[in-house]
Amino acid sequence: MATKRVQISPLASLPVASDTKNILPNPNSADSVSHSLAQSLAQPGPADCRLFCPLRYEPGYAYPLIVWLHSTGDDPSQLLRVMPQISLQNFAAVAPCGSSGNQATGFSWPESAGGIELARAAVCNAINHARIRMNINSRRIFLAGLGAGGSMAFRVGLAMPQIFSGVISVNGAFPTGLCPLGEWR
DSSP: OOOOOOOGGGGGOOOOOOSSOOOSSOOSSHHHHHHHHHHHHEEEEEGOOOOEOTOOOOOSEEEEEEEOOOOBBBBBTTHHHHHHOOOOOEEEEOOOSSSSEETTEEEEEOHHHHHHHHHHHHHHHHHHHHHHSSSEEEEEEEEEEHHHHHHHHHHHHHHHHTTOSSSEEEEEOOOOOOOTTTTOO
16 A cells, blocks of 8 residues: 655644734744745845745746735734745735835835825735746735735725735725725626
């Protein structure tokens, strides 16, 4: 009888936490190999954008893309903590930076008319960056976010429905002002 062998990535053992700020292990712990591997998967892009390349990336395969919008008080590196919980092999991902804030206090997604336009531009630039670096399936682009990033994901997704296959908001309120359903058909 043949034996089947399964190799588990060191990232498969990452702890699951409800607070996404504490998902990756301490870089000084025994799991530092997992931590450094996860960091190498997310590369900086334009305007403080982060790009997640799947393990065992195959250039001939068109990957679905997750565009991740971080929560208030965080930055695009939140993608490092989120993607190991979603998938390390099946998706490419990119995370633009919120338009308001700084590195010390974190960034946010202002719900003003100008803030929404900046978010739309950041999302489009992030998608273009991912398309340049990897083979992306244009019919399988998903917009997702946490908290205020989830609310902005709703706004951007509803404003450009022809681009996204779906929108995921994790603990983000549905936006009410500034005509979020203006493009609804």
